[in-house]
Amino acid sequence: MVTRKFTLWKEFAKGLWDENPILRMLLGCCPTLAMTNSATNGFSMGIAVIFTLISSSTIISLMRNLIPKEVRIATYIIIISTFVTVVDRTMAAFLPDISKAMGPFIPLIVVNCIILGRAEAFASKNTVGRSAIDALGMGIGFTLTLTFLGSIRELIGAGTIFSVQIMPENFIPWAVMILPPGAFLMLGLIIGAVNWLNAQITKKAAH
Amino acid sequence: MKKSTNLAVVLTITAAFSGGILAYFDSFTSKRIADFQKEEQKKSVQFVLPGSVSSETKIMNDQEFFIGKDKDSNIVGVAFVASGAGFQSTIKILVGMDPIMQTIIAMKVIEQAETPGLGTKIVNDLTNKTNPNWFTKQFEKLNVASGISYVKGQKPTKPGEIQAITGATVSSKAVVDLLNVSITKSRKIFLKSGVK
Numbered sequence: 370m371v372t373r374k375f376t377l378w379k380e381f382a383k384g385l386w387d388e389n390p391i392l393r394m395l396l397g398c399c400p401t402l403a404m405t406n407s408a409t410n411g412f413s414m415g416i417a418v419i420f421t422l423i424s425s426s427t428i429i430s431l432m433r434n435l436i437p438k439e440v441r442i443a444t445y446i447i448i449i450s451t452f453v454t455v456v457d458r459t460m461a462a463f464l465p466d467i468s469k470a471m472g473p474f475i476p477l478i479v480v481n482c483i484i485l486g487r488a489e490a491f492a493s494k495n496t497v498g499r500s501a502i503d504a505l506g507m508g509i510g511f512t513l514t515l516t517f518l519g520s521i522r523e524l525i526g527a528g529t530i531f532s533v534q535i536m537p538e539n540f541i542p543w544a545v546m547i548l549p550p551g552a553f554l555m556l557g558l559i560i561g562a563v564n565w566l567n568a569q570i571t572k573k574a575a576h
Numbered sequence: 577m578k579k580s581t582n583l584a585v586v587l588t589i590t591a592a593f594s595g596g597i598l599a600y601f602d603s604f605t606s607k608r609i610a611d612f613q614k615e616e617q618k619k620s621v622q623f624v625l626p627g628s629v630s631s632e633t634k635i636m637n638d639q640e641f642f643i644g645k646d647k648d649s650n651i652v653g654v655a656f657v658a659s660g661a662g663f664q665s666t667i668k669i670l671v672g673m674d675p676i677m678q679t680i681i682a683m684k685v686i687e688q689a690e691t692p693g694l695g696t697k698i699v700n701d702l703t704n705k706t707n708p709n710w711f712t713k714q715f716e717k718l719n720v721a722s723g724i725s726y727v728k729g730q731k732p733t734k735p736g737e738i739q740a741i742t743g744a745t746v747s748s749k750a751v752v753d754l755l756n757v758s759i760t761k762s763r764k765i766f767l768k769s770g771v772k
Contacts, residue, residue, distance in 0.1 A: 406692070432590075435586060437583050439579075440583045443587060444587060444590050447587075447590050447591055447594050448594065451594040451597055451598060454601075455597065455598070455601050458602065458609070459605060461605065461609050462608040462609050463608070465612050542702075544693030547692050547693070548691070548692060
């Protein structure tokens with residue numbers, strides 16, 4: 370029992386750091402670059418992805434022995450796009466303002482490589498419980514990264530975080546940070562920092 | 577079962593299952609989405625035609641007009657959507673005008689994706705703390721009988737003149753141009769229709 374619990378925890382935690390979809394695997398960069406112009410947008414994108422990821426991973430894992438391998442990608446895409454459409458419609462109906470801000474990027478979750486990646490690499494080979502936990506971990510790792518990136522960009526680019534004024538009144542926002550180039554600059558710096566940190570950790574472990 | 581039949585069966589079942597889920601979700605979201613859009617449109621029309629309590633939608637020459645009426649059903653004004661190319665996006669503006677289409681009552685930018693911090697000042701200028709909507713406010717009660725023109729870096733002096741945004745001349749010019757084109761066209765259609 371102890372070992373089982375331990376491995377389940379590992380399945381969850383790997384998405385947060387060791388196999389973080391954005392910082393370590395560089396998957397799903399399109400929504401990451403596009404939707405982190407504010408903390409709210411990054412966070413909402415993350416939540417939408419968590420829902421899609423868990424639902425599709427669970428269903429794909431349930432069907433893993435039924436899906437012939439010749440049509441697996443087509444089947445995965447049907448399942449994923451179903452859940453994405455559900456998220457898109459639900460957001461448009463209940464959170465219209467956020468839905469408006471996200472524009473075409475919610476429907477585009479269909480082609481987010483994290484979701485297809487987890488379906489192909491994990492859910493199609495593992496049990497339902499494991500797949501759901503793996504999806505949750507990956508989703509939370511994705512959301513935390515997007516929220517962090519969005520907060521920094523919003524702080525420098527608009528002086529606020531989650532629309533709350535942080536910078537002093539006389540701070541002049543660097544508009545470039547909330548423009549596309551700001552996304553590339555910031556994501557590059559963060560990935561660099563994470564790589565450096567990982568190198569330090571490995572060095573310490575080797576000693 | 578033959579392999580190819582098996583493939584077709586699995587895909588068909590998955591697609592049918594997916595169709596079922598989507599139909600179910602659509603049944604309770606589509607009404608809400610439509611209601612929300614209607615509500616938002618109503619709010620926008622009331623914003624650009626202050627004093628109107630109801631509005632009637634009329635389509636003339638493929639263009640939608642919202643005719644705002646007060647509680648005694650007198651026409652307060654007429655609103656329509658003007659759209660055109662901005663600096664890097666399509667700008668859509670809801671314009672409210674008096675019933676003889678000579679003066680803009682108010683206007684509201686309903687869609688744009690201009691450069692944040694520069695072109696977006698057409699909606700919201702964060703550097704102007706006391707009056708962030710100064711750009712659109714310039715159009716309120718603006719006499720447009722002989723078109724709109726813009727000046728740079730100085731206060732407007734002549735009727736029909738507005739001041740362009742420093743650093744976003746292209747977006748400012750785009751707004752002026754699309755209003756000029758659209759107002760001329762709509763005026764022709766609306767006045768010919770004889771709606772009173």
